[in-house]
Amino acid sequence: MTSRNTYHHGDLRQAVLAAALDVIAAEGPGALSLRDLARRAGVSHAAPAHHFGDRTGLLTAVAAQGYGLLADALGGVDGLRERGVRYVRFATEHPAHFQVMFQPELLRADDPDLVAAKDRASTELRTGVTGLPDVPDPRTAGIAAWSLAHGFATLLLSRNLDDPLTGRDPEEAFRALAALTFGTGAPGNPGAPEGVDGPENPPTH
Template identity: 65%
Template sequence: MVTAALDAISAEGPSALSLRDLARRAGVSHAAPAHHFKDRTGLLTAIAAEGYALLAATLAEAADLRDAGVRYVHFAREHPAHFQVMFTPELLRGNDLELTTARALAGGRLRDAVSAVPPEGRGADARLAGVAAWSLAHGFATLLLSHNLDGPLDGQDDPEDVFRTLSGMLFRAT
């Protein structure tokens, strides 16, 4: 059911998702999604929690801050439906334990990568450097997914290589 939901979100966005349509796509009874997820919000919350867990695992493999950003962009490109749902809080149960745990783990991975950069490479305030790093990676990924970089990149550059260059402009010693 999650796979069918991710396919539907990729095709039509999360607002178009209905449990009845999901059941039809998955070839199960119309009551099956509600049995597993209670309601649409429960399903979307499970998708977001899964996305944050996948993102945390991806960031855990990063060699440094620049690599964490590249992996963030790669994650968004590989999991666009997860990415879209993860960052649409009005669709989610914000107090869901699985969601808050996975979100905290992913955030911790990013903070670890920022903290590993010496202050001369990121500035004295690691917290603000983390906001800057996340903003750069998230903004770039969002612009890619919404096709707002199609013109500037013109399909000639690998987006992850472009991100490496951009992050080098912001963080000197990653």
């Protein structure tokens, strides 16, 4: 356990977030306790409350961090299908964030950091659909594409695809699924054009 004396300004907040992500990945967000996280991080029991206020504040910070990471993952990627691959990759690399981000009942919806991070992610998601040729209904296309990537990622994380994907790379399997669903060269990633339910109104699971 790390001594609290080794922390510098700002490190303690990250230490508590890291401990929270470990708990969420192993046991789910319902297992979070600020007192337990303080013990895990090697800090006083009051330290998490000082930085996050309460359990909802901590989960909101986790979600905000997750949306920021998602926006980074999607940025600069050409092609809607490859944005879908990045979405799936984000979910597999950050499963604890992914669990929390799409459960709005756990979060403080008006938190400024969360709102800003969602806006960044939404912009990246919309970019995948905006300007696509020969798409008569971008709104519906965006919903379909996002649903495909989010559903695939959710099934992957819950290990429901272990048998169907035996011996296959999940990202390559997603590319093939996107082509089968949308046609060659068509979208395979969640893009949400203006007006499409994106991270502002995510599915719960």
